[in-house]
Amino acid sequence: MAAKSSTRGVRGAAVVLTACLGLLLTGCQPLEKTEPGPPEFRNDGTRTALSAEFAQKLSIxxxxxxxxxxxxxxxxxxxxxxxxxxxxxxxxxxxxxxxxGGIRLANGTYRIVKGLTLAGNDRHFYTANAKILADGPNITALTVTGKKADIRAYIDGNNRAAFGLKVTGAAAAVENGRYENFRSATQSARAIDATTTGGIIVRNNVVRNVVSVGDKTRGNGPGFSRGIGLNARTAATANSVISGNRIENITGEEGDAIHVLFYDGTYPFKSGKVSISDNQIRNVSRRFIKVQASNVVVERNTLNFDLARPPANPGPAIDIIRSEYANVIGNKINPNLIGTGITVSGVSATRLRGIDIRDNILRQKDAKTAVNIHVMWATSPKVRNNRIYGGGAGVLIRSSTNALVQGNIRYPGIR
Incomplete structure (x- = not known):
């Protein structure tokens, strides 16, 4: 089902502005454009056509x-x-x-030493040919609090700001931006961070160079580096999309390029209704994609690694943790110096349902002995039609019932 832009649409604002030579002149109409929306999810984790509500709130x-x-x-x-x-x-x-009510910055580099706030619903913020230079220690450069925000920004953290963009309102779109050079020695660091159950689109952004140094204690906050983070303390009420982003150099103590977390203190993790697709990711210090949310699709992402040395705390390239109805489809995991290719892990008290791992291409050097696909504590997981090149065990299923392992092909060498 396609969502069509109208004379009210601004997700297609680039089309509007091009047609109008950069000005919103009286009587100028946007060019008609259609674009498929992200999937809707049923309770059993299968996908349906785009809901009317989501089309209204989030699509172009x-x-x-x-x-x-x-x-x-x-x-x-x-x-x-x-x-x-x-x-x-x-x-x-x-x-x-x-x-x-300002919307589009005039050309220039705008140095800030304290964080900015964009408040109110239906707000728009475009930097166009300008840049925000965030030059205060550990600040969050821009916080967006209202619903239905439309953000297209270039924010440079200057290796002083800890966060680039923080979104707390529902139904935002963060598109065609650039977020780079965020660093902290005392807290987590994130380029784009969203806390919402009401859905968000994070699409076609460049995210580079995020470092949280850490304190040599994993899991306690300092040391968490994230390129794109989406989180909430209860289940999602609307769909989210993280798609088409280029993410690189998410390092520090625990660097994850994309992290989704929907957690209310119980397991399995709550429904996130998230599609993570078509992202190009290069170089992380722990994971490329970390999922702690049920009802998630991870598909067609390309994961690359060209650092000379292995990181101190490597994890799986794609890590699905205590999350049900997770589909990992058509991803390309190229040789790297971190851990397992794809890991899905439940616990004995909560075996995971709805796990489908298929049509992925996994490559690692012959000398690397990490397991390529590892599933544990799941019920009826499916591992199908994956192509696996190089060393290590191909597929390992542990502590699971009624697993379907079919059509997976091993090849020597990385090719």
């Missing part, structure tokens, strides 16, 4: 166009008087501009 074409006056607000003019020279502290000026 559901937000009102910003007004001509709001787009024209220039942060460099009075009363804001930002400099945009990359040296002056523009924090107050840019925050005033956002409070006044």
């Amino acid at each position: 074409g559901e937000l009102a166009l910003p007004s001509r006056n709001a787009v024209a607000l220039n942060p460099k003019l009075a009363p804001f008087n930002a400099k945009g020279d990359g040296v002056t502290d523009d924090t107050i000026a840019v925050q005033m501009w956002l409070n006044a």
Whole structure:
């Protein structure tokens, strides 16, 4: 089912602006465009057609166009008087501009030393040919609190900010942006972080260079580096999409490129309704994709690694932890110096249902002995039609019942 943009749509804003030569002129109409929406999930983890609610909230074409006056607000003019020279502290000026309804930054580099907040529903923020330079220690460069936000931003953490973008409202779209150079020695570091049950699109962004140094104690917060994180303390009420992003160099003590977590204190993890697809990921210090949420699809991602040395705390390339109805389909895992290719792990008290691992290509050097696909504590898992190159055991199923292992092919060498 396709969601079509209308004269109200701004997910297709790039089309609108191109047609209008960069201006929202009176009477200008967006070009008609259709785009398939992400999957809806049933309770048993299978996918259905896109729901009408999700199409309305998250697909291209559901937000009102910003007004001509709001787009024209220039942060460099009075009363804001930002400099945009990359040296002056523009924090107050840019925050005033956002409070006044500003949408598109004028060209320049806007240095901030404290975090900015974009409040209110149906807000839009575009940097276009500008950049936010976040130059305060451990700050979050931009926090978005309202519903249905549309964010297309370039945020450089300057290896001082800990977080780039933090979203707490439902039904946001974070697209076509660039988030790089986030670092902390005392807390977690994240380029894009969303806390919502109400769905989000994170699509076609470049995410680079995120480091949390850590304190040599795993699992306690400091040391968590994330490229894209999505989390909530209860089950999702709407679908989310993490797709088409280019993510690289997520390092530090525990560096995971993509991490999804829906947790209320019970297991299995709660339903996340997340599709993680078509991302290009290069170099992590722990995992490429970590899933702690049920009802998740991980498909067509390409995972690369070209660091010369193995990290201190390697984990599985794709790690599905205590999560039911997880489909891992058509991913390409290239040779790396971390651990298992694909791991799905439950516990004896909660065997996982709805596990399907198929059509993946896994490559590792002959000398590497890690298991390629490892499933434990699952009920009726399916491991089918995977191609496995190089060393290590192909498929290992442990402490599980009624497993279907079929059509998996082993090849010598990585090819």
